[in-house]
Each structure stands twice: as structure tokens, then as C-alpha cells.
Amino acid sequence: MSSLIEHPHPKERRIIFENAGKSDYTPDIENYLAHGGYEEAKKAFTMTPEAIVNEVKASNLRGRGGAAFPTGVKWGFIRRDDGKPHYLCVNGDESEPGTFKDRYILHRDPHQLLEGMIITCYALNIHLAYIYVRCEYTHAKEIMEKAIQEARDRGFLGKNIFGMGFDLDIYFHEGAGAYICGEETSLLESLEGKRPYPRIKPPYFPAVLGLYMAPTIVNNVETICHVKHILRLGSAEYAAMGTAGDGGTRVLCVSGDVMKPGPYELAVGSVTLGELIFDICGGLRPGRSLKAIIPGGSSSKVLRANEIFKIKSKADDGTVIDKEVPLLDMVMDAANLAAAGSMIGSAGVIVMDDSRNMLWALNNLNQFYAHESCGQCTPCREGVLWMSKLSTRMIAEGTQESDSISLHNIADHIAGRTVCAFGEAASWPTQSFIDKFPEEFGAQIAHQ
Numbered sequence: 001m002s003s004l005i006e007h008p009h010p011k012e013r014r015i016i017f018e019n020a021g022k023s024d025y026t027p028d029i030e031n032y033l034a035h036g037g038y039e040e041a042k043k044a045f046t047m048t049p050e051a052i053v054n055e056v057k058a059s060n061l062r063g064r065g066g067a068a069f070p071t072g073v074k075w076g077f078i079r080r081d082d083g084k085p086h087y088l089c090v091n092g093d094e095s096e097p098g099t100f101k102d103r104y105i106l107h108r109d110p111h112q113l114l115e116g117m118i119i120t121c122y123a124l125n126i127h128l129a130y131i132y133v134r135c136e137y138t139h140a141k142e143i144m145e146k147a148i149q150e151a152r153d154r155g156f157l158g159k160n161i162f163g164m165g166f167d168l169d170i171y172f173h174e175g176a177g178a179y180i181c182g183e184e185t186s187l188l189e190s191l192e193g194k195r196p197y198p199r200i201k202p203p204y205f206p207a208v209l210g211l212y213m214a215p216t217i218v219n220n221v222e223t224i225c226h227v228k229h230i231l232r233l234g235s236a237e238y239a240a241m242g243t244a245g246d247g248g249t250r251v252l253c254v255s256g257d258v259m260k261p262g263p264y265e266l267a268v269g270s271v272t273l274g275e276l277i278f279d280i281c282g283g284l285r286p287g288r289s290l291k292a293i294i295p296g297g298s299s300s301k302v303l304r305a306n307e308i309f310k311i312k313s314k315a316d317d318g319t320v321i322d323k324e325v326p327l328l329d330m331v332m333d334a335a336n337l338a339a340a341g342s343m344i345g346s347a348g349v350i351v352m353d354d355s356r357n358m359l360w361a362l363n364n365l366n367q368f369y370a371h372e373s374c375g376q377c378t379p380c381r382e383g384v385l386w387m388s389k390l391s392t393r394m395i396a397e398g399t400q401e402s403d404s405i406s407l408h409n410i411a412d413h414i415a416g417r418t419v420c421a422f423g424e425a426a427s428w429p430t431q432s433f434i435d436k437f438p439e440e441f442g443a444q445i446a447h448q
Contacts, residue, residue, distance in 0.1 A: 020108035058235035060247030065220030077207035098348025179372035198420035242268030274328030296345025299425030301432035369426035404441035
């Protein structure tokens, strides 16, 4: 927690963490109100729901949970007047290794999330909402349930909230600790009390057939918190903080071999990977050099430190050219990382220096995904376990020339062949680790 409470780095732009980063700030409603809390919720009731949705669209806010889908566009899939009950489910499962930003929000500023939910629900004609959080976040459960009761006691939740004739209830739901519940349809299955098997899309797009087969919006914790700040700042100012098509700030969770790991809130596209690691995070451990970066949580493809990427950019005359960009000069945003063959994902930046054995690192991830597979799809259920067994044996007994080929082939036959994106999440580490570090997956002696 100390890395967040300390004075922010000059390059940080704290919006979500504006209050959470203050050492004297406590997560109770009195403190939140003293810092201007619930003013944007009151403002929302002076606007039409359509105006709020349009503001979110114009802000260029993208989902902060992994897919980076435009939030306003997702909201636009729901019709307010279709006569059906609507639901909001806030995804706080946060099981992606390398990601821990939502935990800070839940612990330090829970009413910010509730205010964002109130605005969202009013905009989309939702009267019942859920906060879904993994069971390991026991402290977050205590804090959020207290905050919900505080808001209810003040008339901000329940019947006729803010005296505006709008009813809204919010409930906290504790998951059972399954990675797959971070996938939105699995989360809905879990909320309904079922085994969390992902649903097939189509037809089960949540905005059409979601919770209890009714229209549902599923957004990440950080995403919903941004909603109140869009109303506070205005969509134009909010969008101007980021890049084209990706507005506002994003919390980057930096872990691994840096001197100052932690969550950092930065305007989208405002720093390169080199600035993030060596300036904001204090650089690597003494005597070490950078080896690799996983930029968006464990399921994003690894990038090698000495790579040069061809990124499309506009020249002064407007023509599009391929620009060669070293990894450390790569701007940290969704478009550039996608062009580099990886993704921003949940913005869990895992830094690895030259002390790291890439076979060991891959095996660690393989064991995680083998344990977390829900078992619905045969390629995933059998293939991920097979990869884990093979990489474990490679570490224990040494590798053979054919092992990396076998590993890659297994991964190739999982990706794209499963109901949800778990197949890709489990396959991409294996594919990218072998492709980027072939010298570490050849024949070698058993790892000590």
C-alpha cells in the first residue's frame, strides 16, 4: 500500500487514485462526502440518461478489465425502454496474475465505485446491481458491505434515491476463487449459482441475454469508477488526456524486477515502457539488465527487451509509414502494444531481468492455467494440463530437441478452439515464450 500513498510521481495523473493516495484518507462515507463525494451522482439526475451515455461515448473510455472495448458502445447495446429488467454486474474478480489495481480501489475508496454504479444504473434504467469479487479479497468484502450500508442509510441506495424517484439496490457477491469467473459470462453463471462455464456467444451476449437471461452490462471496477470523473471533467477534457480512441487515465500495475513496484495511474499513452520502468519505477535491481516484459497481465504475449517493432505512424504529410521502435521506446497504450503483437490487457506489467529463467517462468504460468481451467472445453481441459506436465518435466529432467516443438504444437491446437478466451490466455504465453526465447527451450541440462 505504501507505493500508492506516497507522493505521486510527477508523470502520474491521479483521478481514480486522487483520494486513495492520501495517507489520511479513510474509506468511510463522511470522508468521501467531505472530498466532494456523490456530487456527480446528484448531477447525473439533472441530465437525461441519453446524455450520460453520449458523454461516456464521447469520452473514449475503454474497458479497463482486459478487452479494452469502448464502454459507451457497450452501454448503447441496451435499450432503456424494452420493458425488460436490466442488470449491472461489476467485475472485481481480478484473478489475472500481475493485476492488483481494483483491490486498491475497493480497499481505499469504495464509495467512488458506488457512485459510478449509481450513475451507470440511472443511465441504463437498472434497478439492481451486483459487485462480484473473488473470495480471496476478504478485506474488500468487509469494506464494500460497510460502504453499501452507509450509502443506504444516507438514502443514496434503496427506494427513491436522492429523492429523485429512482430505486436502486446494490449487493456484494463473493466468488469462489476461480480465474474463469473473470470472463463475463462465467461471472453471470456463477451469480446465478451455477458452475461457472462460459456461455457461447452468440447468442448469449450479456447486453441481450445476460443475468437471468435479461439485458446486462458487465464492467470492470476501474471502468465504472471512471464514469463519475467523466461527468466531473466533461467528456472533451477527459478524452483529451489520452490518445485517439482511448481517453482518460489507466492504472498500470507494475510488478517483478523493478525497485518500486506498485500501481501507477497515468494518462493513456503518456509514457513509454522505458519511462515507466526506469523513471517511474526506479529502474531494475542493481547490476541487472532488462530481459523481457509481459505488458498486460500473464495472458498477454511476452516482449523481448532487445526487439525492434514496426509500428505504423503518420508522417508530417499525413501518409502512413512503418516506424521502427525499440521496446523501451514503445508508448504504453492499447494500439501500440497490439501492433507489437501483444496487448494492454489488464495493464499488469510484469518486468523480468536477466536473472530469470524463461522455462521456469513459463512453467509457473502453465501450472496456474492448468489449475484454473474450468474443464468445459476438451482442448483447454486436456491441452493446458499437458503443457504443464511437459514443462514441469523439462525443468526436472532437462529438455530434448522435440520438447519445444511439442509445447508449441499443443498451444497451437488450444488457441481458437474453446468457447471463451481462456484458450488464448493459456496458449499465448507458451507460443510467445518459445518464439521469443528459442535458445532457452533447446536441449539443455536439467535446471538446478
